[in-house]
Amino acid sequence: MNGFFYQYGVGVVVFAVGLFFGFRHGYLGFHGSGARRLALVFAPLLLVGALQAYLQFAPMEEAPATLSSAAVEREGVIGTPLDYGIMVGYFLLILAVGSWYGRRQSTLNDFFFAGQRFSWGWITFSLVATVVGSYSFVKYSQVGFKYGLGSTQGYLNDWMWLPLLIFGWLPILYFSRITSIPEYFERRFDGKVRACVTVLMLVYLIGYVGVNLFTMGKVLNILLDWPIWPAATLVAVVSAIYVTAGGQTSVIMTDLLQGVMLLVTGLVLLFLGIHHLGGFSAFWEHLPRGHRLAFPNFNQDPTFPSVGIFWQDAFANTAMFYFLNQGVIMRFLSARSTRDGRKAMFAVVLVLMPIAAVVVSGGGWAAKALTQAGALPADTASGEAFFVAAELLSRPGMFGLILAAMTAALMSTVDTLITAVAAIAVNDVYRPYVRPKAGEKELLRVARFTSVGVTLVGISLVPVFMNFKTIYEAHGAFTAAVTPPLVVALLLSVFWRRFTRQAALMTLAGGTALVILSLFIPQIIQPLAHGVPMGEGGDGLFGGVSQFKFMRAFFGVVVCTVLGVVTTLFTKPETPERQKGLVWGTISDAIERFKGVPGHEGDGTKVAAQPIRGATEPPRHNPQDLPVVRLSKDLADRLRASPGDLLFLSAHRSWLPGQPATQAVAGPHLEDGNHQIELGPQTHDLLVSKRSSDQPLTIERLL
16 A cells, blocks of 8 residues: 555545535635635645655655765754854743733733734744644654655645634634633533543643653753753743733734744754755755655555554544644634634644655754765764764854744743643633632733642653653653544534534443553554554553554544544434534524624625724623724724624724734724724723824624
């Protein structure tokens, strides 16, 4: 079986299901805006498909290897004092940026969702910084050195989830106004399902924090010969400081900076490798042909089978990341509208994820080509290839920027995970079970304490992950064991109305039990392993963790799906009231609940209006407790806005990140005025400063 045909066969089925939902909802069509969306949705599939087909099947020339007999020599520390000075300076810069933008975080909406004022461009860059985690640089550079362009599999398969995400899950997520994934499951089913999901989500997120801290500890161990655990503790403390102070606003703003650092330095390192070898042709031909395959191995090598990588990275991990990862969900909910969320997702999948695939793997590819050309010793270890190549190619100072990018990669993932755990702890543990009547200040205080607590727990997990041979093995074994029950339960809940409460519990609890059983008895995975060998087992009680570590994800997806479908067919369907606004086909119900009256998504028209300060704050008689504003008649006509419509108000320079902004509800029209908007005193003081009192606001109708 060829990995290309297998992955595109399965991926196109998932993609087609998403297209079906998009057409049925009216988002896709063959004319006007529907046709434009359809073309955009197909663009990643066609571009990535053409690229991977070329890599897999095109004839290519290969330069003869000139392997060096020199041995790798290490003197303890890689780099110069200037390089580490730059890295320390970057730490301080991130602290300053995070603290500055973390001011005035007085509500949970500010702390977790950044006041929902960010446009799609800023969300896009911050998402890339989150996706490219610290483990990504080390993991994919190591894989790129050993297996070549096959390391991009985890980044170039997001296209298959695009229609389901932006036309199915995103509008439900946004308009249902859930604050956490467990809350969605309670509204869809009941509190028992929510409790089960809460436990699994906390295990996933906290474990992910541990994996990332272990990665950075290992990086600093290679660079400075520091012990892994103290090194991980240092970076964790820096991340926790600005997250605890500023919440989601600090996370987004620091991740914007870190996203730029990641993209620039990763591409520069690859460029330096190509330049060192004499140009792209020399670089390309010094990569062995096997390293230029998109899918280098279907099932022969259990350490990197393309079928296992597909089910773990492209299916389970990608679905978990975009549909369930609380940190990413909070990023989408920080967007000012669903339209901005869709644009962000298009940009991520179509442009930035392919770039990110090159960024995280390019160091490994360059190191392999340099090894084949004799510029690096033949005995270069895959785990150190990135750092050895970076030191060879970089002058003092430039290597420091690369180290800063590694630091950025760590913190941009850890900060997102910390805020995600804090959100679940507050919304799914403290508020429902400890203090249901807790006020905003108390909940905000709990969120900050939780941010510190999860950092400490993550640090304590570092020694656990130190038992694995490689970062890739630690990450793969952990995610393959945790993600399938959550992914299957959510997808069936959102896209199958018949799915029942009992089935959800069986999928989550029963599926998790069977996956855990496979850790002790890996032989039960054998019938579903697609011929992948079992591989070597470790010692002790958990020796089976490393056996079928990639195919365990497919095993989990299959058993969870079977449990969910069979249980559903033997149980009573949920009531229509439980489904409204929470499953496919009920987005109009979600909008009505969100708005209080029937409505539809706005067309994106933006109008400038002069703000005037009202005498009193109008009563907030709306489901979302949003401020009420009054528009002049001509302004309302241009926006096609009626009383009760949802608006987005921002400072005139709304393209700048972090500018004052808020969502609001249109009240009765002003009797007089020309292109004016009347704001209550609190809303006026939020949006209009003394220096900008003569500047207009930008008004957009969202619903």
